[in-house]
Amino acid sequence: MLAYWRLLIHLGCAMPFGWLGYGILTENAYIFGSDPVKEIEHFLGYTALIIFFVMFGLGILLQLLGKNHYQILRRPLGLWAFAWAGLHIGCYLWLDLGLDITLFSHEITRRPYLLMGFLAFVILSIMALTSLPRLKQKLGKYWGRVHQLAYVALVLAVIHYYQSVKSISFGAVVMTSGVMIIIFWKYAYPYFIRLISRLTS
Template sequence: MTGQWKKPAASGLQVAVHIGALLPLLWLSVAITDGRLGGDPVKELIHYLGMGAIRLLLLTLLVSPLAKAVHVGQLNRLRRPLGLWCFAWATLHFAAWLALDLGLDWSLIGAELVKRTYILLGFSAWLVLLMLAVTSIPALLKQMGRNWKKLHGLLYLVVILACWHFWWSVKSGWIEPAVYTAVALALLAWRYQAVARWARSFR
């Protein structure tokens, strides 16, 4: 047994990823119309979307260690849908902040982006995710060759930025962000050789 799965099994898991990432959004839309987001629904919505994005980010990084551990290379096919869903959630998180919290007041948005380090960190992470999402078109992958890998290694940076953004955004209680940061660091440590190789590729 090589442990290789047949294609249908892998696409079954892909369907599961799509459903798993979509269902909470459907729940969210019901919660919004029902007024179930509590007294300060904007804050709650932004937090919910941000937490979803960071979990999807960690799941994306969990795929290759998992694929190696169970010797199922086909699992790596899940990285693309997970990564794209992470981008989708991060975009909704960012859009909710822009439109609902700051009411598209561009002067305030500009000031906040410049003045608040944690917002700048989150915005930078989102910009990188945007680049990665745009270049995730399969045709571009071939065309970009080695540069594609170089670019997509930036996900290592994104996970650090995202955890930092989370940590600084909370009023108090560092334990929850600390747990996410520990998981992120463990996932990076597991692939430290790949990370080091990626870092060297910029020399």
């Protein structure tokens, strides 16, 4: 059953490639608008962010259903989020900056939202690297602590998105609400339940 769900996750996370490829091959103005480069960059980043949210949402759902043995399915979601984020930043480096690393360094120090996005990608890179079985084994009990940084990456990524759209859009409101729910579930909900239990016992 795990193999079946893992296959569905891979297929679902790869599906945006079809939409992207169709838009590029047909030069569809409806998909990419008047600024194709910018729209492609946004599409790649938005896809990474959605998959990242799905990873957290799946974790919460599995806890609610008592199916924690399926938590391993979050790993491919995290790796796909990293892959799409890598394409996002790679596209920006290539199409906007001409692979000029010096210019990139200047841009991330001059524009806070770029710095936020870059830091989120660095954390995703660390998580992807430490998900390798050998490194996971070497880290031992520290592996879980390292992967707590995923919550920091999520917050940074949403700030990056919010500042990049430069407006209070529906997507920004939904993602901000999603972050608040995820952070509450992780850090406040367990204490809230214990408090209710003590008050009612």
